[in-house]
Amino acid sequence: MIVEIASTLAFGGLAGYSFVKTNGNKPVKSDSDKILKIFNNAGLSKGGETIRILRKEEIDNGMMYVFQLPLGLGSDEIISKKKVLEDGLNTRSRLTEIHFRDIKNIKHLKWDKTILKQLKKIFTKTQMINKEVEIEFDGTLRLKVYDSPQDEKIPWEETMLQPGTWKVLIGKKRAELIYHDFDKTKHLIIAGVPGSGKSVVMKLIITSLILSQPDNVSFSLIDLKGGPAFARFKDCKQVENFAVNNKEALDVLKKVEEDMERVYQDVLVAKGFEDITEAGIKERHFLVIDEAADLAGDKEAVEILTNIVRKGRGSGHYVVYATQYPTVQTVASQIKRNIPARLTYVLDSVIASNAVLDTKGAEDLPDDIPGRGIYKVAKMNHFQTILIENTEIDKQVAPYINIKPRKEEEHAKTDIEGTKDGKHSLEFKTL
Template identity: 50%
Template sequence: MLFEVGSIIVMGGLAGYASLKTSGSTSNDADKIQRIFANAGWNGRNSETIRLQRKAKFKGGVEYVYQIPLGFDRKKIEADKHILEDGLNIRHKYLDFDPSELLKIKFDKTVLQQIKKILTNKKIKRKEIELSFDGMLRIKVYNERMQDQYDWDETYLKPGTWSVSIGQTRKGTVRHDFDEYKHLIIAGASGYGKSAILKLIVTSLVLQQPDNVNLHLIDLKGGSAFQRFKDIKQVKNYTREPEETKDILAEIQKGMNKTYTEIVDEGFEDIKESGRKERHFIIIDEAADIADNSACMDVVTDIARRGRGAGYYLIYATQYPSSQSIPQQTKRNIPSRLCFVLDDATASNTALGQTGAEELPLIPGRGIYKNVKSQVVQTPYLNNKEIKKRITPHIVIKPRKETESDNVEPRQGEERGSNSFEYEEM
């Protein structure tokens, strides 16, 4: 029996190795890449070919380094990265063998069938690539795609800073430091992570800087993203009505001008140099709804242009990126972008300044973060239950604004305020 088991394991291993060779292993990826270059027309001006200089294995994949011909336009590969990735994934089947499975074998009359099943278990695994340029073209080929979800926990926080986790890569966590990069544009189709990252940013700012952050939340999608935050003490303005947005933005602009004048008069260049701790975040979800309101957009552009000096940072989000919804002046003042999947290359180019978002997999939270260089990230997932738990200690019952009905004299026999509600925090 032991001899038979040993023989089957050896034979299965050889069969698996043969399967790897015939189905497309990393050993022939270099040949595939060279053929893709030729078929896609990615050559130099005089038909010079891209030559492989060296390759090196790393955990989870192989890096190929190529010499680029003179006059080669590397943007061709950046724009059509999916062609290279799709070509590498043609007929890729791998032997998915985990040695620990052998420990689960039951030594009964079905032992041979169990071993055979373990050794012949094949799964489709999609390869992913990462491009970089440093005088040479570097193509990292990963044997498996990036993890689909990273659950948020306290390790993503940096208390006392304005640095917020934007996403996870294979190399670690990518953060956006608002004190360094100031504003942020966020775009993406509905259901793929835009609202989730906005809630994560708000929660992170509250937990990291509870006494210094001032939030101005404008939720033009009906309040679904920010409603849960409206009663925390850090929120200075909240609306879900486009009609109220103009007045709120005007109030914010007035405060920004006052702060900026004070900082300059004190002899400082900006908020960081002045040593002031307070920061204001103006977060607009579905900004396309105010794109045709010139009064609103004038203030938005002004915040993007001058807000950084006064500590007024803009987060501008939309699921409909266009030249109208993201004005050119606003884009020029906000180089940092986070973009989830979009329906076409035009929308991607509008939001990111490059194509690529239209080729992202349909995975919630998968996006491209661009700040000088762009990289694919998976944003940490923070569920609503955890958000509620984290922000509950910051909830306060704010005084109700006086309305006209408060000044009406009660009718005879009726006590003033008899129709009002009393709220008690639980």
Template identity: 40%
Template sequence: MGDDKTKIERIAANAGLVSKDGKQIRIYRRTKGEGFTEYVFQIPLGLSFADFERKKHVFEDGLNIKRTTFDISLADLKSINLRSNPIPQIKSLLRNKQKQRKEIEMSFDGMLKIRVYDQPMPERLPFSDSMLSQCRGWEIPVGVSRSGFVKHDFDAIPHMVVAGATRKGKSAFLKLLVASLIARHPDNVRFTILDLKGGLAFAKFRDARQVEAVAKNVYESLEALRAIRDEMNRRLEHFLDAGIEDVRAAGVKERHFVIVDEAAQIASAGETDKEIKRIKVECEHILAEIARVAGALGYRLIFCTQYATADTLPRQVKQNADAKLCFRLQTEIASQVVLGEGETDAAHLPLIPGRAVYMTDKKEIVQCAYIEDDDIKRIVTPHINIRPRKENDHEKGHREGTKTGGHTLVISET
């Protein structure tokens, strides 16, 4: 009981993970750890770890097929207190076993390692101030994985792609990101937010003094992005004249976060209105410049979409955003658009809000922290600064025609 070795071997065979000469995976070692059992297999020649990783969801589903018998371990039996009535305890144990879903992790170090966990990850992770106290520099809390607390460092990896279907956790993470940065760097963080879903998602942050602009349509987005481009050009000229390599070398404490949500609304592909298409193309060009060169200048791009296609996730953005946080997506193709070829994990995540694939130089499944509205209000309220709104600036610019800035950023790719 409690041994999934035979199940794993049968699942691999039934999934076609067999070499051409008929050889299958062979058990090398089985180790019991705290909360998990690790099975180490030798992979037959002709197969790769990627072949197995692509079938991870098949292994997980196979290990969770419900049968009339329950997987009762010796530890389960030892947990029953025989001094009291054992019948209710056994019934409770069986109910828990019925609800239980096994989760697995795969890794490779010359041998295939499959770690089967006794308990699933938490389905909800409330935000707490203790998470912020564990962060240093420009780190923010992301959530927890099987290996522990997960943080992201925006000075180490400046740009991030965030993707996920509706109500799977993308907007909640963006609120966590903005609130965490305001809490940790109230005097040194700035935001330009392109909220192309109407501006409601970021309404709680609109009047925070750290927020430069919240653009709600393509006209306002272009105005905001042109202002950033002009600022980038001035900073680039200063760095070049002074022989400065990046913001850290310059001792610049400020970081400017550019958040795009929803990217599909700014994509030029398929746009039939010529004037709007021209505006969207210019927005795309500026965002590509930010992704390519602005990291060294202190700008951080957070590029978000729920419609993951090659049109909504431009090549320049994807190649220069070395961090991906991908909540559940509807298809394996969409998962691969965000995470890379063969990376289908996001299509097979459980239907749990906040569950995501976090990928940098490694990949792990995380449960993202969820920040309540009361916590957002508590963090943001001390920084509220009611400012007069610019009235119809984008319409004025549209009537008067477009004007380019005084500098043009010229990038030579090597």
């Protein structure tokens, strides 16, 4: 009984000491106070007006702060300060925390001259604050401050698929899964330095499309790093063209362009349809290029690729254009203009970030967290790529390996005239 009373008194005394240390003459500032000060120090004001807080509310693992921006101050200026906000909120400090789950340990204390050290060990600790910030704008600025970082490894699950659609899972934004819908936004640019997650997300996209639309999807895969990224897919029945160097790539581009033009002439124009959706055609062909920057010096290849990007939206020929070195030279303006969807991992400069996103931000992504990226269509979303292991890919695509038809069978199956080599990239059937 005496021990319990002494323990309670010791606990109360330590708790009171903790309160004084953290709430004494200079109260610890709240995150909202810190944020407003950071905004002020960063010069984020307009015409003498400053950003003001409207409200705050609790969210899972953090708080959301809603701010009103002064007229003339754009949300892009705030988004560009994301790293500054995180650095300001993640200042190192001595935190005295009372761990109520450890109260039971008081009964096991050794009441001798080391008692204070024992109490301190139970009830206090030094830690590094590690908060993350998400910024959204919908007329008001919504700034979400999370008390801990986002998961760095999110394993793929079969339940994440969207069968029968062209929606492909690319990652997770806290509690929200992020899908790219190829039937809404036909093409996609992917960028990122080596090892950042670019190859992982491309394999995820290809696997997801095969599993979601096994009878309606076909691929032309171009891997200008020699073929390792796509090698496990080359014998899938859905893969019709596979290239590992510039010469082979040019041949593939020509085949895809020919097929695209055939669809326009034989299906769309001939039958009076605006696009394949109106024609009721289910098939889609994906041209996936890893290290597309290597094509930048080939004028003919760039012209063909630009034509596919420009017209392929209507014919069902979609392009995934990936590069480690995004610049105004490697991502041609005509290609970029026709691909509003961008996905990037960490890049080595603001210039590279601007080449992909039309704004900075990719250079500030953590280079020690593979798969942490930004996905942008109408707005930018920070996300963590879903990780699908190579062993899982092999298991999932195994049913589609080594069952390609022979050449003579391809000729027999082709139901649209005009192909020169009997290939049937898309067997279009109007409903």
